[in-house]
Amino acid sequence: MSAVIENHHDDHHHGPDKGLMRWVLTTNHKDIGTLYLWFSFAMFLTGGCMALVIRAELFQPGLQLVVPEFFNQMTTMHGLIMVFGAVMPAFVGLANWLVPMMIGAPDMALPRMNNYSFWILPFAFSMLLSTLFMEGGAPNFGWTFYAPLSTEYAPPSVTFFIFAVHLMGISSIMGSINVVVTILNLRAPGMRLMDMPLFVWTWLITAYLLIAVMPVLAGVVTMMLMDIHFGTAFFSAGGGGDPVLFQHVFWFFGHPEVYIMILPAFGIVSAIIPTFARKKLFGYDSMVYATASIAFLSFIVWAHHMFTVGMPIAGELYFMYATMLIAVPTGVKVFNWAATMWQGSMTFETPMLFAVAFVILFTIGGLSGLMLSIVPADFQYHDTYFVVAHFHYVLVPGSIFSIMAAAYYWLPKWTGNMYDETLGKTHFWLSFVGVNVTFFPQHFIGLAGMPRRYPDYALQFADWNMVSSVGAFIFGFSQLLFLFIVIKCIMGGKKATDEVWDGAEGLEWTIASPAPYHTFSTPPELPERSMA
Amino acid sequence: MSSDSTYESYYVPHNSPLPIFASLGLFLTVYGGGSLLNEIQSGSGGNFGTTVFAMGGLIMATTLFFWFSKVIEENNAKMYSQQMNKSFVWGMSWFIFSEVMFFAAFFGALFYVRFWVVDWIGEADDVVGGRGPSSMIWPDYVPEWPLLNNPNPEQFPAPAGVIGAWGLPLVNTLLLVASSFTVTLAHHAINDGERKKIVGWLMVTIALGLAFLVCQGVEYYEAYTHYGLTLSSGIFGSTFFMLTGFHGAHVTIGTIMLIVMLGRAMKGHFTKTDCFGFEAAAWYWHFVDVVWLLLFILVYILGT
Numbered sequence: 033m034s035a036v037i038e039n040h041h042d043d044h045h046h047g048p049d050k051g052l053m054r055w056v057l058t059t060n061h062k063d064i065g066t067l068y069l070w071f072s073f074a075m076f077l078t079g080g081c082m083a084l085v086i087r088a089e090l091f092q093p094g095l096q097l098v099v100p101e102f103f104n105q106m107t108t109m110h111g112l113i114m115v116f117g118a119v120m121p122a123f124v125g126l127a128n129w130l131v132p133m134m135i136g137a138p139d140m141a142l143p144r145m146n147n148y149s150f151w152i153l154p155f156a157f158s159m160l161l162s163t164l165f166m167e168g169g170a171p172n173f174g175w176t177f178y179a180p181l182s183t184e185y186a187p188p189s190v191t192f193f194i195f196a197v198h199l200m201g202i203s204s205i206m207g208s209i210n211v212v213v214t215i216l217n218l219r220a221p222g223m224r225l226m227d228m229p230l231f232v233w234t235w236l237i238t239a240y241l242l243i244a245v246m247p248v249l250a251g252v253v254t255m256m257l258m259d260i261h262f263g264t265a266f267f268s269a270g271g272g273g274d275p276v277l278f279q280h281v282f283w284f285f286g287h288p289e290v291y292i293m294i295l296p297a298f299g300i301v302s303a304i305i306p307t308f309a310r311k312k313l314f315g316y317d318s319m320v321y322a323t324a325s326i327a328f329l330s331f332i333v334w335a336h337h338m339f340t341v342g343m344p345i346a347g348e349l350y351f352m353y354a355t356m357l358i359a360v361p362t363g364v365k366v367f368n369w370a371a372t373m374w375q376g377s378m379t380f381e382t383p384m385l386f387a388v389a390f391v392i393l394f395t396i397g398g399l400s401g402l403m404l405s406i407v408p409a410d411f412q413y414h415d416t417y418f419v420v421a422h423f424h425y426v427l428v429p430g431s432i433f434s435i436m437a438a439a440y441y442w443l444p445k446w447t448g449n450m451y452d453e454t455l456g457k458t459h460f461w462l463s464f465v466g467v468n469v470t471f472f473p474q475h476f477i478g479l480a481g482m483p484r485r486y487p488d489y490a491l492q493f494a495d496w497n498m499v500s501s502v503g504a505f506i507f508g509f510s511q512l513l514f515l516f517i518v519i520k521c522i523m524g525g526k527k528a529t530d531e532v533w534d535g536a537e538g539l540e541w542t543i544a545s546p547a548p549y550h551t552f553s554t555p556p557e558l559p560e561r562s563m564a
Numbered sequence: 565m566s567s568d569s570t571y572e573s574y575y576v577p578h579n580s581p582l583p584i585f586a587s588l589g590l591f592l593t594v595y596g597g598g599s600l601l602n603e604i605q606s607g608s609g610g611n612f613g614t615t616v617f618a619m620g621g622l623i624m625a626t627t628l629f630f631w632f633s634k635v636i637e638e639n640n641a642k643m644y645s646q647q648m649n650k651s652f653v654w655g656m657s658w659f660i661f662s663e664v665m666f667f668a669a670f671f672g673a674l675f676y677v678r679f680w681v682v683d684w685i686g687e688a689d690d691v692v693g694g695r696g697p698s699s700m701i702w703p704d705y706v707p708e709w710p711l712l713n714n715p716n717p718e719q720f721p722a723p724a725g726v727i728g729a730w731g732l733p734l735v736n737t738l739l740l741v742a743s744s745f746t747v748t749l750a751h752h753a754i755n756d757g758e759r760k761k762i763v764g765w766l767m768v769t770i771a772l773g774l775a776f777l778v779c780q781g782v783e784y785y786e787a788y789t790h791y792g793l794t795l796s797s798g799i800f801g802s803t804f805f806m807l808t809g810f811h812g813a814h815v816t817i818g819t820i821m822l823i824v825m826l827g828r829a830m831k832g833h834f835t836k837t838d839c840f841g842f843e844a845a846a847w848y849w850h851f852v853d854v855v856w857l858l859l860f861i862l863v864y865i866l867g868t
C-alpha cells in the first residue's frame with residue numbers, strides 16, 4: 033500500500049509543469065487560486081468598461097452615446113459580470129489560495145473537481161458575452177431579470193443567458209462543496225473549529241449559503257426556460273401563475289447572494305486589522321456567532337426587495353423588522369473591528385488602508401440599507417439611485433476593497449516579493465476618492481427622485497450625475513494602476529520575509545515566501561493556541 | 565479516527581485532462597441545447613443545435629466514464645486513505661443537500677401558487693376585498709385547486725382532469741419504498757460479504773426503479789391523451805410536470821448509478837470497509853425516495 037503512495041508522492045513533488053498546459057491541467061490549489069484571481073480581474077475590467085459606458089451616457093441629460101436598448105444591455109451585463117464574474121470568483125480564488133494554507137492542509141479536498149469548477153467559468157462567460165453579438169442583442173432586463181421582461185419580452189439570447197447561469201451555478205456549487213469538505217475534513221490535527229482563522233470561518237458559512245441558494249437560482253432560471261420554450265405558466269397570470277412568484281424565488285436566492293459577496297470580506301478584514309493594529313482580534317467568538325446569525329437571517333428577509341410589489345401588510349411588517357434585525361450582528365462586527373484598532377499601535381500600509389476604508393464605507397452602505405428596510409421610506413427610495421448608491425457602497429468599497437486589501441496583504445506570500453508601497457498607497461487614494469465621488473452623489477439624486485436604469489434623466493439631476501461620472505472614470509482608470517502594481521510585484525521587488533508583516537498570525541506566515549508549490553504534505557505542528 | 569497516521573497519505577492527484585474535457589463537454593451540451601431551442605422557436609431547422617448538443621453530450625459522457633473509472637482504479641490501487649473517503653462522504657452529502665434545495669424551489673413555487681396566487685387572481689381575498697381588476701379581465705375564472713379553469717383559456721387551455729393519487733401514483737409509491745428496502749438489503753449483503761445476495765438485491769432494486777419509470781411513462785401518456793393535462797395547460801400542469809419530471813430524471817440518474825454499482829459488484833468490488841461508491845448511490849436512491857414521498861403527499865394526495 034505505502035509503495036503506491038510513495039511513488040505517487042515522488043512524481044508530484046517536483047514543481048509545476050511548464051507552459052500553458054500547467055494551467056489547463058493543474059490540480060494544485062495555488063494554481064487554481066491564481067486562475068480564479070486573474071479571471072476575476074479580467075471580468076472586473078470587462079464589467080468596468082460597461083460601467084464606464086453607462087456613466088459616459090449619464091454624464092449629461094439627453095441621449096448622446098448609445099441607444100436605450102444598448103444602455104439596458106450594458107446595465108444588465110455590468111451587474112451580471114460584476115456579481116458572478118468578478119466578485120464571486122475573486123473570493124473563490126482567495127479561498128483556494130488561503131484556506132489550505134491557513135488550516136495546514138496539503139491541498140483542497142477534491143483537487144480535480146476544483147479545476148473543473150474553475151474551467152467551467154471561462155466557457156460560461158464567453159457564452160454570456162457572446163450574446164452581445166447575437167440577433168436581438170444581449171439580455172436587457174436588468175441583472176435581477178424580472179419576469180415577464182425576461183420571459184415574454186426577452187430577446188432570444190435569453191436562452192444562452194439561462195444556460196450561462198446554470199454553468200455558473202454548477203461551478204459555484206462544486207467549488208463550495210470543495211471548500212466545505214476541505215475545512216471540515218482537512219484541518220491540521222488539533223485545530224478545532226473555534227481555532228480557525230476568521231477567513232476560514234466566513235468561507236465555511238459562505239460555502240454553506242452557496243450550496244443552499246445556487247440550486248434555487250438554477251430552479252428559477254429553469255422555470256424561465258420552461259415558460260419561454262415549453263409553454264409552462266409559472267410567471268404568467270393567464271395560466272394561473274404569477275410574475276411575483278419569480279421575484280420571491282429570485283430573491284430567496286438573491287438576498288443570501290449579497291451576503292455571499294460580503295462574508296468572506298468580513299473574514300479578510302478580520303485578518304488584516306489585527307495585524308496592523310498589532311493586537312488580537314477583539315471578540316473572536318462573537319465574530320463567529322455574528323457571521324452565523326447573519327447567514328441565518330439572510331434566508332428570511334428576501335422580500336425587502338419587493339416592498340412596492342404588493343404584499344399583504346403582515347408580510348411588509350415582518351420583512352421590515354426581520355431586515356432591521358440584520359443590523360445587529362453586522363453592528364457587532366463593526367464594533368469589534370473598531371475595538372481591535374482601539375489603542376493599537378497602528379500603521380497604515382496599503383492593505384490596512386483598504387481595510388479601514390472598508391469598515392467606514394461599508395458601514396455607510398449598511399446604514400443606507402437600514403433606511404431602505406423601512407417600508408414607507410422604501411416606497412420612496414425603491415428603484416431610485418438611492419438603492420444604487422446603497423448597494424454600490426456595500427459592494428465596491430465593501431467587497432471589492434476587501435479583495436484588494438487581500439491582494440496587497442497576501443501578494444508577498446504568493447510572489448515572494450513586496451509590492452511597491454508608494455504605488456499601492458496611490459492606488460488606494462485614487463480608488464478611495466473615485467468611489468466616493470462616484471457613489472456618494474447618487475444618494476442625493478436618488479432621494480431627489482431619479483429612477484435607476486434609464487439612459488436619460490430630468491435636468492435637475494444633471495450636476496450630481498456629472499460629478500458621479502467623473503468619479504467613475506477616476507476609479508475605473510486607477511484600476512489599471514492596480515494591474516501594473518501586481519505585475520510589477522510578480523516580476524520582482526524587495527524580497528519578502530516569511531512572516532512578511534510583523535504581528536501577522538496564522539499558519540500561512542510560517543511557510544516560505546513565495547509559498548512553495550506544495551505545502552503541508554505532512555500536517556504542521558500547531559503553535560500553542562495562537563489561532564484565536 | 566487516528567488522523568495523525570492517515571493524514572500523511574492524503575492523495576493529491578497529479579495533473580489531469582479530465583476537468584477541461586468535462587468543461588468543454590458541458591459547455592457544448594448547453595450551447596447546443598440552447599441553439600436548438602432557439603432554432604425551434606424561430607422555426608429554422610435545428611441542425612446546428614442538434615449537432616453541437618450531441619457532440620457535447622458525447623464528450624461529457626465519455627469524460628465522466630473515464631473520470632469515474634479513474635477514481636475506481638485509484639481506489640482499487642489503495643491510494644485513498646480513510647480521510648479521503650471521508651471527503652467523498654462529505655462531498656456526496658453536500659451534493660444531495662444542493663439537490664434538496666433545487667426541489668425546494670419547485671415545491672416553494674407550488675405552495676405559493678396554491679395558497680395565494682390562485683385566490684389573488686380571482687381577488688377572492690380578504691385583504692383586497694371584493695372583485696378587482698384581474699376578475700374584470702377574466703370574469704369566468706374560478707379560483708380552485710386543481711385549477712381546471714385557467715384565467716386565460718385561449719393561451720392556456722385547461723386540463724379536463726388530473727391524475728388521482730390512488731391509481732398509478734400509489735403503485736409507484738409502493739415500488740419506490742420497496743426499492744429503498746431492497747437497496748438496504750444489498751448493503752447488508754455487502755457487510756456480510758455475500759456476493760450473490762449483493763448482486764441479487766441490486767438487480768431487484770434496479771428492476772423496481774425501471775418499473776417506476778415505466779409506470780410514470782404510462783401516467784404521463786394518460787395525462788396527455790385522456791385529460792389534456794400537459795406542460796402548457798396552466799399552472800397545475802406546470803408544477804405537476806416539473807416536479808414529477810425532475811423527480812423522474814433523478815430516478816433515471818439513480819438507476820444508472822445502481823446499474824454501475826451492479827457491474828462493480830459483479831466484478832467483485834465492495835467490501836464492508838470499502839464500498840463508498842455503493843453507499844453514495846444508495847443515499848442518492850433514498851433521497852429520490854423521500855422526494856417521491858413528498859410529491860405523493862403534496863402533489864397527489866393534497867393536490868388532486
Ligand code: HEM
Pocket residue numbers: 176290291293294336337355356358359362397398399400401402404405406410413414415419422423426427430431
Ligand atoms: C445592514 C445590512 C443591509 C440592509 C438592512 C439592506 C437592505 C436592503 C434593502 C431594503 C434593499 C432593497 C431596496 C429597494 O430595492 O428598494 C437592498 C438592496 C440591495 N442590497 Fe442591501 N442591505 C444590507 C446590506 C447589504 C449588503 C452587505 C449587500 C452586498 C454586499 C447588499 C446588496 C444589496 C443589493 C445588490 C441591492 C439591490 C438589488 C437590486 O435591486 O438590484 N446589501 N438592501
Ligand SMILES: [Cu+2]
Pocket residue numbers: 286287290333334336337
Ligand atoms: Cu437584500
